[in-house]
Amino acid sequence: MLAIQNAAPYKLVLPFFIGAVIFYLFSFINLLLTKDILTSMHSLEVAGSLHLYLLGFVMSTIFGAVYQLISVVLEVPLFSKKTGYLHMMLFFPSMILLSLSMIVPQYYALGAYAGGILYLSFLIYAINVLLSFKALKEWKLISYYIFIAHFLLLTGVSFGIMMLGMIHFGWCACDLHTMIVQHAQFTLMGFVFLIVISVGTVLLPMFMLSHNWKENIAEILLAVSLLSIVISYVSVEAGYVMFASALLLLVWMFYDIYRKRVRKIQDVYSYEMIASMVILTLSALGFLSQQTEMIYFAMALLVFGFLSFFLGGHFYKIIPFLVWNEKFAPLVGKEKVPMLADMVNDRLAYIEIFIKVIASLVVVSGVVLKNELVLHIGLGIFVINALFLVLNVVSIFRFKGVAQ
Amino acid sequence: MTKTTIPVTGATVPFTTYEDNGLTFYEFNTSLEGPPAPMVNAMSGLKMIDSAQKRLVMINMQVPKGLLPKIEADYEWDIEEMKDDTVKLTYRLKGASAENTDFASTQCSG
Numbered sequence: 001m002l003a004i005q006n007a008a009p010y011k012l013v014l015p016f017f018i019g020a021v022i023f024y025l026f027s028f029i030n031l032l033l034t035k036d037i038l039t040s041m042h043s044l045e046v047a048g049s050l051h052l053y054l055l056g057f058v059m060s061t062i063f064g065a066v067y068q069l070i071s072v073v074l075e076v077p078l079f080s081k082k083t084g085y086l087h088m089m090l091f092f093p094s095m096i097l098l099s100l101s102m103i104v105p106q107y108y109a110l111g112a113y114a115g116g117i118l119y120l121s122f123l124i125y126a127i128n129v130l131l132s133f134k135a136l137k138e139w140k141l142i143s144y145y146i147f148i149a150h151f152l153l154l155t156g157v158s159f160g161i162m163m164l165g166m167i168h169f170g171w172c173a174c175d176l177h178t179m180i181v182q183h184a185q186f187t188l189m190g191f192v193f194l195i196v197i198s199v200g201t202v203l204l205p206m207f208m209l210s211h212n213w214k215e216n217i218a219e220i221l222l223a224v225s226l227l228s229i230v231i232s233y234v235s236v237e238a239g240y241v242m243f244a245s246a247l248l249l250l251v252w253m254f255y256d257i258y259r260k261r262v263r264k265i266q267d268v269y270s271y272e273m274i275a276s277m278v279i280l281t282l283s284a285l286g287f288l289s290q291q292t293e294m295i296y297f298a299m300a301l302l303v304f305g306f307l308s309f310f311l312g313g314h315f316y317k318i319i320p321f322l323v324w325n326e327k328f329a330p331l332v333g334k335e336k337v338p339m340l341a342d343m344v345n346d347r348l349a350y351i352e353i354f355i356k357v358i359a360s361l362v363v364v365s366g367v368v369l370k371n372e373l374v375l376h377i378g379l380g381i382f383v384i385n386a387l388f389l390v391l392n393v394v395s396i397f398r399f400k401g402v403a404q
Numbered sequence: 405m406t407k408t409t410i411p412v413t414g415a416t417v418p419f420t421t422y423e424d425n426g427l428t429f430y431e432f433n434t435s436l437e438g439p440p441a442p443m444v445n446a447m448s449g450l451k452m453i454d455s456a457q458k459r460l461v462m463i464n465m466q467v468p469k470g471l472l473p474k475i476e477a478d479y480e481w482d483i484e485e486m487k488d489d490t491v492k493l494t495y496r497l498k499g500a501s502a503e504n505t506d507f508a509s510t511q512c513s514g
């Protein structure tokens with residue numbers, strides 16, 4: 001069946017990417033305004049800020065990417081496009097309200113209800129994606145990745161709703177800390193990590209024009225990633241070592257794709273991917289150290305460093321791609337149409353990357369030095385970085401087309 | 405066999421033409437181009453294949469899986485794997501004209 005006929009509509013995919021860019025900006029503004037982050041890392045306010053970033057920026061990007069790519073990588077249509085719209089309509093308001101309920105004490109009571117609706121939106125999304133597998137003709141490695149990832153998501157968000165029930169309604173007397181760890185493990189180290197790998201195996205070779213990279217690394221990576229979750233139940237330390245191994249395998253896979261690219265030129269995308277590889281390596285070293293502070297450092301690097309570079313880099317490919325399909329595809333064969341690279345303002349993009357590198361270094365320094373001022377300066381630089389990203393995305397939408 | 409560069413409406417890479425065995429070939433290379441260039445150039449080139457004596461040769465990084473179902477009603481093709489890991493597709497008309505192909509269907513699936 002034709003991938004393009006199966007493709008999720010522009011109106012379903014694009015809002016998730018636009019939302020991701022907007023919440024990338026808002027979550028850093030919010031973090032900048034959050035006081036005493038380092039001394040109150042386990043506070044509800046910091047948790048709310050993290051949720052705004054992880055749900056608003058990270059999950060939104062992933063939802064958009066999965067809806068866009070499911071027809072390409074699985075060669076099946078999304079089970080229900082209408083359900084996709086329902087997911088979108090439930091996800092954005094509930095995600096904002098849940099984050100607000102943690103950040104603003106006056107909205108605290110809203111948390112249970114917002115969390116319930118958000119949980120429902122995750123259920124709808126994951127079941128919709130999983131039902132799409134009914135039409136699958138051939139199980140490939142990426143099919144296993146996406147299938148398992150969505151089960152991990154369902155498990156992770158179930159821990160999340162149980163925590164909310166426990167806090168707001170006293171559902172059970174479970175250990176909150178254990179549940180937070182499991183919630184984070186299944187959603188971040190499970191779902192987000194597996195989706196990043198699986199999407200990476202498709203998009204990196206496609207955008208870098210890479211041939212004959214070692215696909216068996218991705219096979220080993222799936223086993224190691226899942227083992228890291230299982231082993232952490234037996235020994236947290238062994239779980240960290242296993243997860244660090246998964247990160248290093250991912251670096252190896254990225255590097256193999258990178259070195260086998262046909263066209264040996266550097267562009268905005270390749271610089272973002274190089275930065276992602278460096279950050280993954282540093283983060284792996286942090287997990288291997290087994291020291292609590294270095295683990296925090298490694299997690300901060302992964303969440304704010306790696307994800308901002310890896311997902312941000314893909315904005316410069318996927319958003320122009322979506323806009324191109326809508327705006328310029330009808331002109332093919334009639335006049336000279338622009339290519340994706342023409343639609344990105346390179347100067348703005350390089351400034352954005354440069355600012356992001358500085359912001360990451362300053363934020364990491366703030367965490368390592370336990371210096372709140374340095375951390376907030378870094379977050380302020382991240383806000384400037386996000387403004388440049390917004391500017392560039394606006395310029396992609398405003399692009400009217402020029403001869404190459 | 406002399407290859408001559410020709411202008412092709414909508415193309416983003418150079419096209420050449422040459423004669424061989426009484427057939428006219430049009431050729432382009434998108435093996436160093438990412439999406440949507442392969443689809444854009446193939447759709448632009450296919451419009452020129454309007455008789456049984458014409459062929460379109462596409463050198464690409466991989467078989468363009470998104471493109472082929474769009475054109476299979478009117479065109480057939482041979483696929484040859486090249487030594488440099490690229491693929492060479494040679495398209496020809498099945499019938500007298502490409503009446504079933506929607507040249508306006510140019511969205512790219514990646």
